[in-house]
Amino acid sequence: MRILCCVKRVAAPGAKINVTADGLAVDATHLGFATSPHEECGVEEAVQLTERHGGEVTVLTLGPPEAADQLRYAASVGAHHGVLVATDGSAWDPQRTAAALTEAIQDLEAADGPFDLLVFGNESADSGGFQVGVRVAYALGRPIVNGIKGIEVVSETDGGVVRARREIDGGFEVYELPMPAAVGVKEGLNLPRYPTMRGRLASKKLEVAEVASGAEPGGQSLVRLHRPREAVTETVVLGNGPEAAPAVVDVLEELGVV
Amino acid sequence: MLLVVLEHDRGSMDEAAREALTFGRGLAAQMGAPLHAALIATDDAQMVGEAGAYGAEAVYTVVDDVLADFSPEAWGEAAAQLIRRLNPEAVLAGGSERGNEIMAQVAARLDLPLVANCIEVQPDNGAGEWTMTRQQWGGSLLEDARLDSERPILTTGLHAVAAERAESPVEPAVEQVEVDLDPSLARTMVKDRVVLEAGVTLSTAPVVISGGRGVGSAEAFAPLEELAAMLGGRVGCSRAVTNNGWRPHSDQVGQTGTRITPEIYIASGISGAIQHWVGAKASKHILAINIDPEANMVVKADWAVIADLHEVIPAITEEIKRRRA
Numbered sequence A: 001m002r003i004l005c006c007v008k009r010v011a012a013p014g015a016k017i018n019v020t021a022d023g024l025a026v027d028a029t030h031l032g033f034a035t036s037p038h039e040e041c042g043v044e045e046a047v048q049l050t051e052r053h054g055g056e057v058t059v060l061t062l063g064p065p066e067a068a069d070q071l072r073y074a075a076s077v078g079a080h081h082g083v084l085v086a087t088d089g090s091a092w093d094p095q096r097t098a099a100a101l102t103e104a105i106q107d108l109e110a111a112d113g114p115f116d117l118l119v120f121g122n123e124s125a126d127s128g129g130f131q132v133g134v135r136v137a138y139a140l141g142r143p144i145v146n147g148i149k150g151i152e153v154v155s156e157t158d159g160g161v162v163r164a165r166r167e168i169d170g171g172f173e174v175y176e177l178p179m180p181a182a183v184g185v186k187e188g189l190n191l192p193r194y195p196t197m198r199g200r201l202a203s204k205k206l207e208v209a210e211v212a213s214g215a216e217p218g219g220q221s222l223v224r225l226h227r228p229r230e231a232v233t234e235t236v237v238l239g240n241g242p243e244a245a246p247a248v249v250d251v252l253e254e255l256g257v258v
Numbered sequence B: 001m002l003l004v005v006l007e008h009d010r011g012s013m014d015e016a017a018r019e020a021l022t023f024g025r026g027l028a029a030q031m032g033a034p035l036h037a038a039l040i041a042t043d044d045a046q047m048v049g050e051a052g053a054y055g056a057e058a059v060y061t062v063v064d065d066v067l068a069d070f071s072p073e074a075w076g077e078a079a080a081q082l083i084r085r086l087n088p089e090a091v092l093a094g095g096s097e098r099g100n101e102i103m104a105q106v107a108a109r110l111d112l113p114l115v116a117n118c119i120e121v122q123p124d125n126g127a128g129e130w131t132m133t134r135q136q137w138g139g140s141l142l143e144d145a146r147l148d149s150e151r152p153i154l155t156t157g158l159h160a161v162a163a164e165r166a167e168s169p170v171e172p173a174v175e176q177v178e179v180d181l182d183p184s185l186a187r188t189m190v191k192d193r194v195v196l197e198a199g200v201t202l203s204t205a206p207v208v209i210s211g212g213r214g215v216g217s218a219e220a221f222a223p224l225e226e227l228a229a230m231l232g233g234r235v236g237c238s239r240a241v242t243n244n245g246w247r248p249h250s251d252q253v254g255q256t257g258t259r260i261t262p263e264i265y266i267a268s269g270i271s272g273a274i275q276h277w278v279g280a281k282a283s284k285h286i287l288a289i290n291i292d293p294e295a296n297m298v299v300k301a302d303w304a305v306i307a308d309l310h311e312v313i314p315a316i317t318e319e320i321k322r323r324r325a
Helices: A037-053 A065-076 A094-112 A132-140 A197-205 A242-254 B015-031 B045-053 B072-086 B097-110 B183-188 B219-230 B239-243 B274-280 B296-300 B309-324
Strands: A002-007 A009-011 A033-035 A056-063 A081-086 A117-121 A144-155 A161-168 A171-178 A181-185 A208-211 A220-226 A236-239 B002-006 B035-040 B058-062 B090-095 B115-122 B130-136 B141-147 B153-157 B173-176 B192-195 B207-211 B234-237 B264-268 B286-289 B303-305
Touching (some): A002 A065, A002 A094, A002 A132, A033 A037, A037 A181, A056 A065, A056 A094, A094 A132, A132 B097, B015 B097, B035 B072, B072 B183, B090 B115, B097 B115, B130 B153, B219 B309, B286 B296
Parallel strands (some): A236 B303, B035 B058, B264 B286, B286 B303
């Protein structure tokens, strides 16, 4: 199988999230960066699929030169190739991002043949536009379903069929997509592995292919980021040990949930 | 006209659709335009009536063999054709996972921008641009954005507005619209559904009792299970717990898990990183149990017990048993 995984480099926040002075980006000085969680699971799934069915995983990202770190991380857990669509680090809107990724995938497919499966994160952890994967799949004529938390190849003949599970309240939906296909995946798809020492060494040797994009900006543009005004909560401390239990049950009774 | 595309699942309207109608009522008034609604794949009279109760003056229904069950591509194409036909000034849907997915399909097909998860919108006042505030990081951060589009397509942030019926309900005019759907669009149709559990789920439970890293192991969730069962609630957990493999991901409350809306959320041994807070903040009340009085979850809670959850949770269970006896 030839699988392509799109990933996004995002800040790795803890208890709160600050904005740079110009209001155009998250201040990541004390945060560091990571692969957006849905996509980290996407890479793991792609690697597992090639371990089972053979083939190779190509990881594609759009971002500043530093986003090559996320490609190297993917290589350290088993991905084979890394491609970076380089930007100046400014936030690209979803239409422009999708156009640039579409163009990059078309070029990769023209050179080495079509991908059987395109894997996108359901939405990025930071800007959360909920659309890049759908736009790319539509532009390439591939079927796509979002919200996927289970993937299985059920047929490899005649292009093949991928069975995908989508979690719904109290159960899941099953889809069967004819390949070449695309999926928007969510965390919970699997538990991503940690890089091994051998993986880390392999990732150092990864040759990151860097490509440029001439995609034009779309209609949505960022003006500024700001933190929401938070309601100040007066926390009532009910106690400092198990002797607080009666006070807790009083609260539960008051709310009518006991 | 402002067109609200209503999300529904096998006969019942989704809460996100009610939120979108509520938000849309205000937006339509700002635009000086009527509020209309679209039902894809159904002409269910009860849902038409509900759209009217939320202020929709007209409801367009699309029914077709290719829409026999949910298919993001077929629903997206049907909505796109409906929009081309009706020519609304703007289109809105609820920002649920499915709502955002359908609108992404619509925007791709119409080659227009989609602004997802808006919480405030200023329609064009002659300058040719709309401005809005939308959620990033699941709502932990806000983005002021500008939109240059001939037809704004928007979704509302999930649970960012509370669904509220119109003061004076209307009897909507119903019009069935014909679309031309290629049968190949059924390639993304739901093939099967598997029900894993009946009864309350994490997103519908009136009480959710979550454990975090502080619980310590998979086995140590047993007292939380006992208390949840007693209260007709569900056990949830933080991302640290699923990353440790202590509980399945479907139990995770958070930005990458479930957004819950219980009457009370009992968060025990959870520090309250933003990723978790995003999933918890729509709870009506929050009780935090934590040994750290400075933990983010404690500071944001209505009530707190500053103690070891392993002692407090069983004590709460015992107290309920004692009062019930």
